[in-house]
Amino acid sequence: xxxxxxxxxxxxxxxxxxxxxxxxxxxxxxxxxxxxxxxxxxxxxxxxxxxxxxxxxxxxxxxxxxxxxxxxxxxxxxxxxxxxxxxxxxxxxxxxxxxxxxxxxxxxxxxxxxxxxxxxxxxxxxxxxxxxxxxxxxxxxxxxxxxxxxxxxxxxxxxxxxxxxxxxxxxxxxxxxxxxxxxxxxxxxxxxxxxxxxxxxxxxxxxxxxxxxxx
Amino acid sequence: xxxxxxxxxxxxxxxxxxxxxxxxxxxxxxxxxxxxxxxxxxxxxxxxxxxxxxxxxxxxxxxxxxxxxxxxxxxxxxxxxxxxxxxxxxxxxxxxxxxxxxxxxxxxxxxxxxxxxxxxxxxxxxxxxxxxxxxxxxxxxxxxxxxxxxxxxxxxxxxxxxxxxxxxxxxxxxxxxxxxxxxxxxxxxxxxxxxxxxxxxxxxxxxxxxxxxxxxxxx
Numbered sequence: 001x002x003x004x005x006x007x008x009x010x011x012x013x014x015x016x017x018x019x020x021x022x023x024x025x026x027x028x029x030x031x032x033x034x035x036x037x038x039x040x041x042x043x044x045x046x047x048x049x050x051x052x053x054x055x056x057x058x059x060x061x062x063x064x065x066x067x068x069x070x071x072x073x074x075x076x077x078x079x080x081x082x083x084x085x086x087x088x089x090x091x092x093x094x095x096x097x098x099x100x101x102x103x104x105x106x107x108x109x110x111x112x113x114x115x116x117x118x119x120x121x122x123x124x125x126x127x128x129x130x131x132x133x134x135x136x137x138x139x140x141x142x143x144x145x146x147x148x149x150x151x152x153x154x155x156x157x158x159x160x161x162x163x164x165x166x167x168x169x170x171x172x173x174x175x176x177x178x179x180x181x182x183x184x185x186x187x188x189x190x191x192x193x194x195x196x197x198x199x200x201x202x203x204x205x206x207x208x209x210x211x212x213x214x215x
Numbered sequence: 216x217x218x219x220x221x222x223x224x225x226x227x228x229x230x231x232x233x234x235x236x237x238x239x240x241x242x243x244x245x246x247x248x249x250x251x252x253x254x255x256x257x258x259x260x261x262x263x264x265x266x267x268x269x270x271x272x273x274x275x276x277x278x279x280x281x282x283x284x285x286x287x288x289x290x291x292x293x294x295x296x297x298x299x300x301x302x303x304x305x306x307x308x309x310x311x312x313x314x315x316x317x318x319x320x321x322x323x324x325x326x327x328x329x330x331x332x333x334x335x336x337x338x339x340x341x342x343x344x345x346x347x348x349x350x351x352x353x354x355x356x357x358x359x360x361x362x363x364x365x366x367x368x369x370x371x372x373x374x375x376x377x378x379x380x381x382x383x384x385x386x387x388x389x390x391x392x393x394x395x396x397x398x399x400x401x402x403x404x405x406x407x408x409x410x411x412x413x414x415x416x417x418x419x420x421x422x423x424x425x426x427x428x429x430x431x432x433x434x
Contacts, residue, residue, distance in 0.1 A: 083297050089289060091230045091289060096229060141298075
């Protein structure tokens with residue numbers, strides 16, 4: 001089943017095209033990796049799928065929400081996002097952040113210990129987020145998503161600042177959430193190698209998709 | 216909306232409790248400012264008592280600008296804004312929640328400053344107590360207006376310096392109404408009309424904030 005469909009999607013910023021006519025279909029329970037150089041439009045495409053950018057022209061539908069006329073706030077509640085910088089309040093503890101995320105969406109806070117265990121942050125439960133290392137911050141972002149349980153995971157360069165253990169952990173987590181029925185779209189500078197799951201690689205340049213289904 | 220407001224207010228207050236910026240930086244700044252102004256005015260108890268309501272509100276406005284900046288800064292650190300946007304919270308609730316947290320922080324600061332006014336500026340204790348409801352009403356209006364102007368300033372470069380430019384003209388009528396009602400409580404005079412102005416301003420700012428806050432955040 002297709003959970004996201006873009007047709008000639010155009011996104012602009014102050015008249016400058018960030019995406020200039022993107023066509024893309026994303027199947028449920030798949031992993032799509034956007035690759036390409038800096039400025040290729042990977043983050044803009046991820047932001048469009050997350051309901052964070054406005055569609056200037058073309059058509060788009062994500063998880064049944066129309067990107068042109070639909071309620072993007074409702075879409076965002078169904079989509080999990082991890083950006084470059086981390087995803088939380090720096091002056092709250094790890095646990096406080098997860099409680100806030102859970103309560104915001106009416107999720108049970110009983111899931112928090114499981115998420116902390118899964119992401120290896122149990123010993124950092126009461127640490128302020130600003131005191132975490134870059135890799136731990138990335139893990140907190142993932143724990144935030146585990147608590148949120150979104151149907152679509154959007155990860156902007158999630159492998160950055162992860163060591164080999166961290167990469168293995170992330171691969172395992174993606175495998176797990178796909179098995180549970182979620183869909184993952186992520187960006188990376190280079191095509192993923194050694195992934196433990198099936199990957200559909202899409203290369204972007206200049207705000208367009210130039211090559212899809214690269215293996 | 217109420218559920219979101221309580222969630223956001225609790226989160227903002229927890230951030231302050233964890234960081235202790237209010238306790239160790241903002242409140243001492245307010246006390247020192249009040250003390251210095253008291254020294255600058257001179258030792259005459261009659262003069263300081265007469266000027267006390269105005270001086271109290273000048274310090275409170277300076278303190279509130281620091282708090283508003285901080286309230287917005289925690290939302291706009293890199294990554295945080297996007298992630299919280301992705302929670303799809305009701306923006307009217309976020310607005311009310313942030314204003315509520317700001318009100319509680321300002322209320323705590325006001326208590327300390329009122330003690331300072333009694334100690335440094337020779338205002339009688341019963342006068343400060345009688346003025347307390349009008350102070351509460353004034354800071355409630357300042358919290359709501361400040362949250363709105365804070366969101367506007369947060370959307371452009373240099374929010375910390377832009378905020379006073381935007382907020383001070385809006386605070387001026389509140390400052391006058393607050394000062395007049397405080398003075399009326401201390402030295403006598405009509406109180407009701409100033410309270411009415413503050414109540415009207417509060418209602419108008421709450422309505423504008425509920426309508427506009429979501430659009431400001433989206434932009």
